[in-house]
Amino acid sequence: MIAMLERMLLIRRVEEQLGDDSLAGRLPGNVHLYIGQEAIAVGVCANLDDDDYITSTHRAHGHFLAKGGSPEALIAEVYGKRTGACSGLGGSMHVADFAKGMLGANAVVGGGIGLAAGAALAAQNAGRSQVAVGFLGDGATSEGILSEVLNIASLWKLPLVLVCESNAYSGISATANVVAGDLVARAAAYGIASLAVDGNEVLAVWDAAREAVARARRGKGATFIDAKSYRLRGHIETEMGFLRSKYRRDEEIAAWALKDPIPALERRLVEDGQVTADQLESLRAGIESSVLAAVEAALAADPPDEAVLAPAIIGME
Ligand SMILES: Cc1ncc(C[n+]2csc(CCOP(=O)(O)OP(=O)(O)O)c2C)c(N)n1
């Protein structure tokens, strides 16, 4: 649990940094922050090995770090520097780390889950016991690809776990206005295991994912997990610079801030005597200095190598 807390704190601190950098105009592109949803990526990925696969969304930093990606490589990538995870060519919405089984962020809503199904099929065909996890947003459940993936995952008993992050919004639309019916029932209708979980409770997420991953490894097929949570920051960090009005009530955000998964876990670990306030302080201090050092390194790093850039640009012509 302390390792999970550490990862959640790391994700939070990296993203607070990237949020500040975004608002200050220091980044070459936009960032979609995962703040408030950290317990989902961390609780799920704590059950995975390096050779298990994940696919991600446009909100990818948390998935990347939870799967063991390096914060230095992530920060440099978002800064567009050649020391980044993808040599500075991808940026926030395309971070990947194949060595850690992180097959990539994805700017196409719903795109990642098709890739996850493919990775699960590849593992199954090769007779390996790897599992693929496809993270998706609740808004992505309106994409047709979900139906295709649920169908084929059920028919072929793919070693796949779909983790839907129900954060109550699809972009700036309330999910209730754009997604019909109950998602757990929808997945169950395809004949796969399906359940809802409190996505702000890391232990609950961990437990649900543990069972789903074990089921997949035993060849018993796919699971759909609907993890209920809330994004505490904007759809993109700079949204209030161009939106004409607010689309969420302050009271709603404040109520969910009280359910922030990180302080809840910290309180629990202190109360249980698993960690002292001093230990928490030094954990935070260590993360603070490593993130600041990573930012310094990213600022000092060069932009992408032109020799790498040229074929990438030619390839697009
Ligand atoms: C295929 C496709 N349609 C629309 C968009 C524009 N878009 C980007 S993010 C987003 C909302 C996605 O909502 P959700 O899946 O719930 O993810 P969240 O932003 O809440 O994490 C939309 C519609 C896109 N990137 N790709």
Ligand SMILES: [Mg+2]
């Ligand atoms: Mg959403």
